[in-house]
Amino acid sequence: MNYWLTNVLLDTNFIKEKDWVKGTQTELSAIHIIDGKIVDIIPQQELPLIIENNIIVANHQLLLPGLVGKHYHLGKSKLGTPWTPVTQAKNLVERFETEIPILDSLNKTISERANILYQLEVTNGVTSFRSHIDIEPATELRYFDAIVDLRKQVNIPY
Structure with missing residues (x-):
């Protein structure tokens, strides 16, 4: 696909007061x-006038980089289920022993x-994130396989 994103604001410089950044300068651009x-x-004013097709007009919206999620537990998410507090555990083994039965009993699957x-x-706005899956004797590869299958279903790149 070949297109131009036009009338988009891009940060071009910092506005400083002494050693403090108090804002940014922007420029109307075409990408x-x-x-x-x-x-x-x-710069927007340099966009050739002959371009008529494949234009997306941003209406002076500020373009920012995508957000990056640094640490996710996709296999442990409880979203979509009633909230429950985390129970205390004395060590990692106890955490797994209490957590796995709770996760397995939720009314939605790991993938859901x-x-x-x-x-x-x-x-x-998150465009990139990092996740890991716990692999241990009680779950074997169930959680891992569920997330790999989800990745294929929604076409999540590696």
């Missing part, structure tokens, strides 16, 4: 995107709960 990659950024978390993050 050329081909196959999902930015190939050119130009993980998908709710994934969709919530994506709709709120």
Whole structure:
């Protein structure tokens, strides 16, 4: 896909007061995107007038980088189920011994709960996130396999 994102504001510089950043300067820009990659950024006034197709007008909205989620437990999400507090545990083994039966008894599957978390993050601007899955004797690869299957279903890149 080949298109231009036009009339978009980009931060171009910091506004400083002494050693303190108190704002940013912006510039109205046009961004050329081909196959999902930015190939050119130009000042809006330099956009050729002959371009008529494949234009998305941003209406002076500020373009910011996507948010990055640094630490998720997709296999332990309880989203979509009634809230319950975390129970205390004296050590990691006790945590697993109490947590796994609770997670397995919820009214939504691991994949359903993980998908709710994934969709919530994506709709709120997260474009990249890192997750890990606990693999231990009580669950074997169940949680891991559920998240791998979810990744395939919603086409989450590695």
